[in-house]
Amino acid sequence: MSYQPLLISYEQAAELGQYVGTDSLIGLSIAEEIEALEAYMPIGIEIPGHGEAGGYEHNRHKQNYIHLDLAGRLYLITEDKRYLDYATTMLVEYAKVYKHRELNISRDSNKPGRLFHQTLNENMWMLYSSCAYSCIRHELTEDQQQLIENDLFKVMLEMFVETYAENFDIIHNHGLWSVASAGICAYAINDQATVDKAIYGLKGDSVSGGFIAQLTQLFSPDGYYMEGPYYHRFSLRPIFLFAETIERRQPEIGIYQLKDEVIKTTAYAVMSTAFPNGTLPALNDSSRTMDIKDLGILLATNICFDRYEQNETLLAMAKHQGKVWVHNTGATLSNTLENNADVANFSWGSLSLTDGSAGECGGVTILRHRDAKSDDSMALLWYGQHGSDAKLHSALDHGHFDGLHLSLFNNNQEFTHDYGYGRWVNIEPKFGGRYIPENKTYCKQTIAHNTVVVDQISQNQGVTAIAQVHNGEKHFTLLDDSKLQGMSAFARDYYPGIDQQRTVLMVELAGIEKPVIVDLFRMISEEQHSYDYPVHYTGQIVRTNFEYQGHNSLSTVGDDHGYQHLWNVGQGKVENSSLTTWLMGDSYYTLISSANENSEFIFARTGANDPDFNLRSEPMFILRQQGANHLFANVYETHGYFNEAVEASLDARGQVDSVTVLHSDDSASIVSLNLVSGKQVQVCVSNVVDVAETTENNITVDGKVISWTGAVAIFE
Incomplete structure (x- = not known):
């Protein structure tokens, strides 16, 4: 036949x-x-x-x-x-x-x-x-x-x-x-x-349209797709099904070799953003439960293994997925995995992906750390372009106003998370299964993300047309040393007259079980503003080091830009440094934060002004501080163990007691992590534009000169 x-x-x-x-x-x-x-x-x-x-x-x-x-x-x-x-x-x-x-x-x-x-x-x-x-x-x-x-x-x-x-x-x-x-x-x-x-497209030029134009124009040089991993994984299905068909019917086209193997590059890009438990980060309109078992990623795993390279990471992906595509490529992968049953959990390592067709629109950087017990920690910093296409109608705008977004993961769970999209997929009674109105009024707004909000107004005023002309800029990445990894980026003019810089470090410290996350969020302005640092968490608050008042009657935290959907359930004044611990699953997590005069701590919960109960009721808290040039110095520590079944709790108190800002300007940020033992750890970050390994930094603090070379130094 x-x-x-x-x-x-x-x-x-x-x-x-x-x-x-x-x-x-x-x-x-x-x-x-x-x-x-x-x-x-x-x-x-x-x-x-x-x-x-x-x-x-x-x-x-x-x-x-x-x-x-x-x-x-x-x-x-x-x-x-x-x-x-x-x-x-x-x-x-x-x-x-x-x-x-x-x-x-x-x-x-x-x-x-x-x-x-x-x-x-x-x-x-x-x-x-x-x-x-x-x-x-x-x-x-x-x-x-x-x-x-x-x-x-x-x-x-x-x-x-x-x-x-x-x-x-x-x-x-x-x-x-x-x-x-x-x-x-x-x-x-x-x-x-x-x-x-x-x-080749309707004009036959492979530029104005068609599959080749899609492959050569839709993704960044590193394969990243501007709408984020949720929509990226959806694109893999048509890519691999059509590519496999072309290769079988017209192999002379060489579709798998197109543009330096762009099909492999873009598949690896979305795979490499996954958290260690397989879920994909909720960037832009995204489900918080979508994972690498999705059919598009399953196809990509099987075909890449057969068409490109039979590497251990793809084997580990298949082991996690627990199934293969019913196809000859699936048989190849299955047979190989049968002879490598002890393959470790997948890890794509620490990496950076550019955004934009030429890699010119910022990107996303991921830090990963595997400890002696094979537990994986991960921190993700997103600083790309707004996740929508200016050529499309606004109904297809999947972008969120969350430049410098941060997500953190360890002990098999994401412990600071993004709300994700507001959508009840295919549940017809809930607004026809479409995006709910609150997707625009809350989920897209900056307060719904772990990103600083200025004067209770979303980035780029919450307007897509303004956001589309802005993107983040990478400052530096340190990805090669498991004891000290780092990433830093700028978001300039997302607020008129205000620049932002976020530096995130993953640091191993002696005597602390998991690597601590140091998050330095710098606001740069000539005028005074109110700055809100929100944290979305899951679990129960078990400890604070400051007094607060729970509210018996509820009001909203604000009136617009998503604040109208937040109940203010409690708040208190903070001086010097605040400490908050919550229990999630069997792990304790503590956030230690610097504070300045008139700092506030607000406990909140989603669900206000939501007559159809569309929003999930979830807790969060907000660190509210005032200033012009201002630095949020925050440290996340994972510690201890809890088992309710056997009534066991170990190390419910962490090792970091407080954090102090010693210096912050355009040259450098220096903070002190003050440990319970009495020891101090100085964290020094260069803010010099185009910082390099050879950049020399000399900063005077309290009459003493602190010197280091390169982007970051840790002095214990």
């Missing part, structure tokens, strides 16, 4: 059949897919009408294409004729009604399809259904082929490529799905002219 399925050959399918019923990772993955299909098939075949996002109709169409794809692939692997009959009937039934359907109703700016409220979902339906069709086409009669191709797939292609041509060529996540689905569908029905449009 000259016609081959898109993603797997008949021979490869037969080889996969040998794993059915085995307890290998590939065998178990096949069994999982068979179980899912067998559970869905008895429901029967239904082609529902229109519905809104997350509603019954939406979900039924989605489940139809998921199981249609399973039926096609599993038929090749198992030769179970029931799967062939199911897939055939499903495609025929859709073909009978599709071209007669009116367009659905769109409730936002997205173009509607004939099945879904937006073409993105219709693209996904076409992509998966085309893959299924390619698996069973050789078993269909000519009449069935003609019906499915003429009345279903060609009608869909006309809508996507011609009717919605402006979306087809847009360089964006949605455009990527559009060209990939069109290209895969066109391959499935042997329409090379449309394949060429999908690969």
Whole structure:
């Protein structure tokens, strides 16, 4: 037979059949897919009408294409004729009604399809259904082929490529799905002219649109995607499915070698942002639970291992994922992992990724530390561009106002976290499953992130158009020494007349179990302002070293920019240095903060002005301080152990007692960590622009000169 399925050959399918019923990772993955299909098939075949996002109709169409794809692939692997009959009937039934359907109703700016409220979902339906069709086409009669191709797939292609041509060529996540689905569908029905449009763009120049333009323009030189890891992982599915199809049908294009192997680079970029427990950082509109088990990252892990390099990190990723793609690449990975079962937890190490098409728009830096007990600590500092595209309608703006965002992780949990997006995905009763209004009024606002807020106003006034012209600037990174790692960046003019600099250090100190995190957040201004440093945590407050008053009647912390959604549940005055400890899981976490005159500490909780209970009720606290040029000097310490079941608590008090600012200006920041033992640790950071390893720093403090070379020095 000259016609081959898109993603797997008949021979490869037969080889996969040998794993059915085995307890290998590939065998178990096949069994999982068979179980899912067998559970869905008895429901029967239904082609529902229109519905809104997350509603019954939406979900039924989605489940139809998921199981249609399973039926096609599993038929090749198992030769179970029931799967062939199911897939055939499903495609025929859709073909009978599709071209007669009116367009659905769109409730936002997205173009509607004939099945879904937006073409993105219709693209996904076409992509998966085309893959299924390619698996069973050789078993269909000519009449069935003609019906499915003429009345279903060609009608869909006309809508996507011609009717919605402006979306087809847009360089964006949605455009990527559009060209990939069109290209895969066109391959499935042997329409090379449309394949060429999908690969090279409507103009055929590989610049104004098409898959090649997407790959060469959508990502930074380090592979980072401006909307953040949540949307980045979603882009991996069309990338790898279309790339694998192109490589099989037109290997002469060399798609996997394009632009210095950009496909591998961008896959590694999103993988490398993951926390040690596999979850992805919630940058911009993001779920706090999305992780590396997502299908896009699963595909990337399998195909990169087969097409690029068989390294231990990808093996560790697959071990964490606990399954492989049911494909020949999944079999390769499964067999290799079977011979390397003792591979350690994955770690991409400390790294820095640039943002922007030329790497000119800041980026993200990640510090990682693995201790003697194999526990991984991680700190992430984000200082890239606003996560939206100026070419797109504001409805597609996924950016948050959180320049210099910080997230911290150890003991298998993120202990200072980002709220993430405000969205009840596919839960139709909750605002149709779409983004809730509070996503704009709270989640996007700066106070919803671990980032300093000036005068209770969000960065860039909370206006996307203003934010799009700003991005952070890397100051320095120290990534090679496990005992002292660091990262520093500037955010200039996010507030008129105010520059910000954040320096985050991960430091091993003698006698302290985990590396401490030193967070120096510097505000640079000629005028006085009120500065709020928010911390979002999970758990219970167990200790403070200052007096505060809990409120019996609640009012909001403020009136706008997200503050209207925060209940003020307690507050107190702070002098010199504050200490706050909370218990999360079986670990204690302490934040020690410097303070100046008239400093306040506010305990707050989300949920105010939220009549539909859309927001999660979560605790946070705010360090409020006044100043012009001002430095927040904060130290995070992880310590101790708690086990409620056996009523055990160890080291509930940390080793760092207080922190003192000794010096802060454009030359340097110097702070003292004062330990319970009486010892002091001086942390010295150079603020000199373009600081290098050879930069000499000489700062006078209380009549004494402190000297060091390079960006950072620690004196114990």
